Amino acid sequence: MSQVLRFEAHAFGRPYHAARVRIPARSRDTELHTHADFHEFMGVVSGSGEHLLTTGVEQLRPGDVVLVRPSDRHAVRGSTPDGLEFVNVAFPSSIWQGFLDLTRTVTWSSRGPITFHQPAAIAVFEQALTRFQDNPSSYDLVRFWIDLMELLAPVDTAAPGVPDWLARACTAMRAEQNLRGGVPRLLELAGVSPAHLSRSMRTSYGVTPTAFVTDLRLEHAASLLAATNTSIAAIATRCGFTSQSYFTRTFTAAHDLPPRDFRRRSQRAFVP
Structure with missing residues (x-):
């Protein structure tokens, strides 16, 4: 059985939640879980690890960006020797879908979380984390999305590969x-x-x-x-x-x- 996590119980009215997560090597995996009502971007800062999915295991390295949707079940494991460090940014699915509709951005792909490799994107995660620590606004969340989409656009948007x-x-x-x-x-x-x-x-x-x-x-x-x-x-x-x-x-x-x-x-x- 996988745990189901809910956004609002931890966000306390804030538009998004950001955290720096460090998982030591040889530690226990994070609990397999799904998201009840939120999406999450993970940006790998340093070290290495594994993303444990129901469809298999994906290797994680610095510069990887992962989009996790409510329908996805996943857990994370740190690898030797340094474990894994990442910043995650979570936000309500309803607001995210509104942003997608407004910008006509397509971030949906095959079943399972969606992984990109874009080292320059890690700075965007760090900025979102800094803003989160100082009473963030909805504008800060939208700015995170826009800055991130500009970097992921070559593989993540409708043009040029998607009609x-x-x-x-x-x-x-x-x-x-x-x-x-x-x-x-x-x-x-x-x-x-x-x-x-x-x-x-x-x-x-x-x-x-x-x-x-x-x-x-x-x-x-x-x-x-x-x-x-x-x-x-x-x-x-x-x-x-x-x-x-x-x-x-x-x-x-x-x-x-x-x-x-x-x-x-x-x-x-x-x-x-």
């Missing part, structure tokens, strides 16, 4: 009313044939349209479970699942625990 029509369609699918429409709605937004959409999704993001929509639905469902008292049946309907039982099976497979338990555990305090 504009696909970027627009994928961004629009974050809206709840479009999620309910599923792949047929994605096709309408894209304005292309099913075969062309499938080829383009695989080329640009490495997944099928169905997997893309399912992950967005699960991410939205996790946020609703953590932040509202809406019934599970209503959440299933709002996210576009055909039945509560199908939603429960799909959610349990993704999170290793059913929606009801996820909601209960999401009340635990956020741990950076």
